Amino acid sequence: MSHGYYRSFTNIQYKKHAIAQAIILSLFFTPLWVSAASSETVAQQELDVEVMTVTAQKRVQNIMKVPVTVDSVSADTIKQSGSVMLNDIDKFIPGFDFSDGDVTQAGVTMRGVSSPNISVGGDPSTATFFDGVYLPRAAQNVLFSDMQRVEVLKGPQGTLFGKNAAMGVVNMIPNAPEDDTTGFIKGSFGSDNLQRIEGMFNVSLADNVYLRLNALSNQQDGYIKNVASSSLSDKNAGDAGEKDHQAARAALKWEISSRTDLQLSYDWDQLDQAPGAAIGLSPYAENPGEPFADTFANDVVNGNERRDMTAVTVKLNHEFNQQWSMMLLSSKRQWETYNRIDEDGTQNISRYLDTDNHEDSDIFYNELQVNYNSDNFHYVGGVTYSKEDVHQTTFITTTTDTAARLVSGQLNEQIAAGVRAEFATGVGVSPDDVPQETVDYLLALNGLPLEHIWDAEQWSTALNLMGVAGDIMDYLAYIGAVPAGTPLTPEIITLTGDATYDIVAQQLDIAEIFGPSYSNQMWSENFINNGEFTSYGIYSDFDFQLSDQWNVFFGLRHSKDEKDFSWQVSQTQFAQVRSGINNILFPARDQLWQSKSWSKTTGRLGTGYIINDDHMVFASVANGYKAGGFDSLNSPHSESSGEVLIDPETGKAIDVSFEPEESLNYELGYKGILFSEIRTTLSLFHTVLDDRQISKNSKPPGQNQALPTIVNEDMTIDGFELGMNWQMTQTLAAGFVTEVRNTDVETEAFYNDSGTLIEAGTAKTDTTTSYTLVADWLPNVSSGSAVVHFDYVFKENDRGLEIGNDDWVNSIPHYFDDTKLLNARISWINDSESLEIGVWGKNLLDNRYPGFVGGRTKDILGTGYTSVNKGLEAGVDIKYMF
Structure with missing residues (x-):
């Protein structure tokens, strides 16, 4: 968005009320879920408000006229909220949540359905894309460096987006090079020694060649001090929440002709920071049963979280004529991750356990897309192909003590x-x-x-x-x-x-x-996994404009996934110190491969009806699919001997793959402007999810240690999502987004982390509600322009759905509390639009809540732990633009 909008806010004359409304809406409503920024906008003549566009159906459309449930967060929202990753913006999108734990093992939750990310043999239920390229597991969480917008589509999106979009899609869209010379440098400084530096420079190298460079560095000290003093290592794992993350991007765009352009981009991402903190709750922890103390003790040796990631992407666009066009995309992304974390929440040397997940992966992703557009008919079709090679070693380390x-x-x-x-x-x-x-x-x-x-x-x-x-x-x-x-x-x-x-x-x-x-020596048993995954897809989607008001769309995709996967457990290195030693956590296992393929045809059918310029309704039904896979820690070997388990009927190793997820979603929606000034979007949905793949810490008989294991669940979800943006006065705007959801869960029998058999059963939540309130005010200042922004987030606790928890988990202080967060930012920009200064605060109520729970060592070592969110934060940011 141009900074000219800010200057216009200071015009106290407001000579034209409708223009003032348009400007205010474009700034203040962009922090909400309908605020996708785009280089192309469409003016609604009656209201003179700027209407944003999205590419939810793989073509540019007015977000208020797209007959699907799509939410979008703009660059202005990202700036106003101080967001740098997906977990910072989920509050603006009903039904969407992104975990704020470890970067390399984070994941999307869509309409209450989360995805396990620890196993390289599986996939998420919600597909994540960056610049049109699919991002697997540990690659999903990237920094928002020079981001144009983030679109979130809910419900099955397999027809157009394919791979693993059973519950939805997150689509991050960075800014592309343009014919201009512009740039900025920005610094943010705040609590816990926050130092965030961001810069961008765009330049025309020739009449038809443009270069855009951007970089972001995000560093911050931790917010809970780690006081561990271990005899195992001279260096502890760092303080809770310590951050050190950098990213950069270079994109070159060549307009070969008026109909053809080619873009080449290079992305670099480097992470090296403290791992997720295990805040101990056991009697052996630094502060037993007190998760919100100022100190904790994690004695993990060389504990850190690292990721080195690069990507090269080539994108070719060509228009054959006014109707036909094509897009060819090819990308190679590779990364290495290391995540060594404490698993006991103590500094007791005889209760020590850590895990270290090393992943070395790369994915080659390709898509050929063809578009046809006319007044009455739109077609999108194409093929996709991806090949991913993964290697993961999971080090499970304890001490001889x-x-x-x-x-x-x-x-x-x-x-x-x-x-x-x-x-x-x-x-x-x-x-x-x-x-x-x-x-x-x-x-x-x-x-x-x-x-x-x-x-x-x-x-x-x-x-x-x-x-x-x-x-x-x-x-x-x-x-x-x-x-x-x-x-x-x-x-x-x-x-x-x-x-x-x-x-x-x-x-x-x-x-x-x-x-x-x-005493005081290390004992490690290592799981080693390798995988080769190949995915194919072919899709076609048709949209018929039956009249000026009514359209019907339908589409199909056929997907096929092939996976080859291996398991191996090495003998502990302590056997070299004391001869005759065998593993005590998991028996050593020779390498064993399994192969399996899954295929599915999915589709969607829907219609939209424009009642008038201010109101439309839509309805759709769609099914989705996520491939099955293999649990990296659950191999076809005996837990007691490590020998291969043989199926007596086939004479082959027992198939340990887990079933694919299948979703079916019915959706009704409304989009419109009520009372000439309240932009409103409403969707009602009914989702049936079969064989949901959820990760639970499990300790079956004969296994000495609880490990993350995939368990299948069936879910039925009913709910609605509402977004309302109200231009209250010429200088005051307010927004409201909410979701209300009922969920039924049926879980198969499994052993929990204490080895207790949890029988197959059902759970049902009461109605859960989450909402975000946003208010923006333009005070009259003598020079320049100012913006005051507030947002309040409420999330009703839905942990009643967690089946199989031990009593110690349910007794964690505030574990079932609802989340309440208040955030604010005040900014000023000078008349020449070259300088912006902001003052901000996050979690102004200083509310603290426990997060994820770790109980792998609770049964055998008497230890358990949790995480906690960050308290009150405050800071300033300064931005210089040229």
Whole structure:
């Protein structure tokens, strides 16, 4: 948007009321969901308001005349709200949410349906595009450097956008080079040492060649201090929320002729910052049960989140004549990610666990699109092809101190079995008839179960109870370590160091029993996955204008996805330190490949009816599809032995792929201007989602550690979304967007993160509501122009849908609180439109809420954690334009 709009705001005469309305609407309504900026605008003659355009149907259209539910956020909204990523703008779009956790494992939630992103073998339910190119998993979250607008389409969009658009599409559209010499440099500075520097320069290199360069650096200190002081590493993981993210883009556009243009762009993205913080809630955490304290302790070794990503894109547009045109797009994007995070929320060396996800991937994406446009008929068709190669290594690392604790748990099972058998013999019953309470009582009389085998007192008790203490002391006497007849005591264990542990390890043939001299070393077991994914699509979409008021559209796409995927688990490197050691979390597994393909024909059918220049209604039905896949941590191997599981009927490895998602959506909508000044959009929808792929931390029998596992759910979603923009006075505008949703969920049986079997069941939420209120005011100033912006966000908590949570999760403070956030910005621009100064605040109410929950170690180590949002932020920004 031109800065001339700002200058016009200061004209206190307001000589023409309709023009003033148009200007105010164009600025103030762009922060709302209908505010897509475009180089082409269409004026509504009766209202003299600027109408924005979108490309939701792969052609430029007036957003208020598109017979589909599409929302858009403009460059002005991004600026006014201080947004730099997708999670900053979701508040302006009803039904859309983007997680604000780790950048490399973030994901879209559309109308309550989120997508698991930890597994490279799967895909999101909502497709994300940047400059027309599909972005997989870890590539989705990019910085808004010189962004023109972001469009969000809800409901199945497979016909036009294809790959994995079962619930919708997010389409980020950067600015293209233009025939002009212009630019800016902007700095934002604020709380927690925020330093955000952005710049853009556009220049004409020749009469028909244009270059556009832009860059953005976003750095900020954390907002909760990490006070971990670990003997494992000299460097801790950094403070919660620490940011260091840079991005740059160079785009060259060549207008070959009046009908043909070619654009070549290069994108660079580099991230190197603290990982998501695990705010411990266990008794072993820095602040037990207090997630909102000023400090936390994560002792993860070399913890950080990194991503190095580059992309090259070529886009060719050609008009054959006034009706026919084509677009050819080809892009190669590659990235490497590293994300080593704390998984226990403590700095207790004997309860240590971290995971480190390394992904090395690239995708080659191509699309050929053909368009035909006439007064009464519009056609869009084309083909898509993508090839993605992925390599992921998931490092699951603990300490030898924690490994010894886990071995203690395994010995407890053996000791308990012995106590049960001895008691059963004494009373003359079967061991199966001995109540567990009796076994627990007998163990407690002897100070058991074992907490840790390196506790000398507990270890001596356990050895005496196991009946091996005499043999140990006889051997120690034989080698002259102790006098004959000496009983085994804690003092003897301490005096002899590793001797008692080595003897027991040899007698029981358990090399994983080792003594405290091995303390303070690392133990890692690594999952290794490789994948080769190929996708094909062919589509056609037809739009018939039956009359000036009525149009009908329909389209079909056939998609095919082929996936080859492998699993492997390496042996722990600690086996090189102590011979004979085996994995204790997951058995080592040789590499095993599986292949599978999925195909589906999807489509849409709809109609729009323009009642008059101010009102239209539309209706549509569409189905969507997301390919099945493979869970990177759930392989066709036995959990106990690591051997390949064979299907007795086929004689082949058991198929562990998960089912594709299929969605069916019915939509009714209205778009119009009420009372000559309130722009309104309303949509009502009914969505049925079969075999939704959701990731849950699961610990089935025989598995020592809870891991993210894909579980299938069926969902039914009913709701409506409403957006209203009201020009209240010449200098005051207000906006309101809201969603109201009911959801029914049916989940298959699964084991939760504590190993408890959660039977197949259903859950139903009460009606949940979210809304955003926006107000913008143009105060009269003596020179230049000023804008005062407020937005208030309310999100009703819907965590009642989470099936299988343990009590500790449900007892997290404020876990079920509704979200309430107030944000504001005041800006001033000088008369020459060369300087803009803004003062802003976020979360002015300083409300704090817990976020995602980690419980992988809750059962085996007694630890669990959460995350928390950032409190009050404030700052200033300065922008110089030329």
